[in-house]
Amino acid sequence: MLATAAALGVVVAGLGGVVLWQNTYDLREERVVVRHGGRALNGVLALPTQGKEPFPLVVFIHGDGPVDATHDTFYRPIWESFARAGYASLSWNKPGVGGAPGDWLDQSMDDRAAEALDAIAWARQHPDIDGRRIGLWGASQAGWVLPKIAAKDRGVRFVIAVSPAVSWHQQGRYNLLAELRRDGASDAEVAAALRRRETGLELLGRGAPYEEYVRAVGDPQGMTAARWRFVSKNHTADxxxxxxxxxxxxxxxxxxxxxxxxxxxxxEGGYRRLLPGPALRVARYPDATHGLVKHVVEASPPRLTLTALFAPRALFAEGFLADQQNFLLAVSPSPRREKP
Known part of the structure; x- marks a missing residue:
């Protein structure tokens, strides 16, 4: 029994060592505070461990949800790949997340852009950052924020857009139908869900309160009063x-x-139509989900958990990290920008 216990102890210690090693990144992380609208944005500045400062910078714009600065460590493999290209990364907690003041559900897309503009202004004053070489990385909902930032800050030098939508309404309908198909919904269930959606859009269109929405649809199915307030502010985003x-x-x-x-x-069609020319590069990953995680990994909760613990860099679709790194290596320090 003692020998078995000792052997188990060695195995557990070994596994713990693997987890620690795999979740250690070649980065210098600094906790930073950015001021915005009288509030503190609690963030992380991830710097390369090699090379000479000042470094070019990638500013991270989150997708939907209560996201902290590291996105529960999900960003760190991306930061590491950027650092290997010589770039620093800046990210911060959304309002109300991790003890930050405010509530992200009170924000419009314009509010989120204004927040990022203050973070960029702060970064330009940081001695380790090359203020002439700052670009943006954004996922999902950030697709409505990234161009707003670039329109107001003509010093932005590049953009990496991960799984962005163009129209909030079109994206919402697509998401609803895609999830229903995935879950094997019947024709009757699909029709009922579409009727419910149309009811919600009609109420949003005339600024109806949350209580009226609940009366109209019955079970709110996760739509809280705070979330209704957020959607009311942003559902026309395009x-x-x-x-x-x-x-x-x-x-x-x-x-x-x-x-x-x-x-x-x-x-892709919208981006190609609105951003014609060679400056736009489209990278498709057939085996990836919305978060660019491998589909076979995300489809299995046990495999997803084990991969996140023991091989977090392997969460992502093949080529995702390397292609972004190569994009940054190829970015010119001072590209010409056309007027919109």
Whole structure:
């Protein structure tokens, strides 16, 4: 029994060592505070461990949800790959997350852009950052924020857009139908869900309160009063008018083949139409989900957990990290920008 216990102890210690090693990144992380609108944005500045400062910078714009600065460590493999290209990364907690003041559900897309603009202004004053070489990385909902930032800050030098949508309404309908198909919904269930959606859109269109929404649909199915307030502010979001602000910038559009959140064909068509020319590069990953995680990994909760613990860099679709790194290596320090 003692020998068995000792052997188990060795195994547990060994596994713990593997987890620690695999979750240690070649980065220098600094906790930073950025001021915005009288509030503190608690963030992380991830710097390369090699090379000479000042470093060019990638500013991270989150997708939907209560995201902290590291996205529960999900960002760290990406930061590490950027650091190997000589770039620093900056990210911060959304309002109300990790003890930060405020509530991200009170924000509009314009509010989120204003927050990022203050973070960029802060970064330009940081001695370790080259203020002439700052670009943006954004995922999902950030697709409505990235072009707003670039329109107001003509010093933004590049954009990496991961799984962005163009129209909030179109994206919402696509997501609803994709999830229903995935879950094997019947024709009657699909029709009922579409009727419920149309009811919600009609109420949003006339600014109805949450209580009226609940009376109209019955079970709110996760739609809280705070979430209704957030959707009411943002449901008309459409990047069509803002995307021309990215013309002339190097833009890497990243899309997954198993995305049930965003209609990637619609997104690619919109980007190609609004951003014609060689500055736009589209990278597709057929085996990737909305978050660019390998589909076979995300489809299995036990495998997803084990991969996140023992091989977090292997979560992502093949080529995702390397392609972003190569994009950054190729970015010119001072690209020409067209007026939108």
């Amino acid at each position: 990047a069509t008018a803002d995307l021309p602000a990215l013309r002339g910038l190097p833009v890497l559009l990243i899309l997954g083949g198993h995305d049930v959140n965003v209609d990637t064909a619609d997104t």
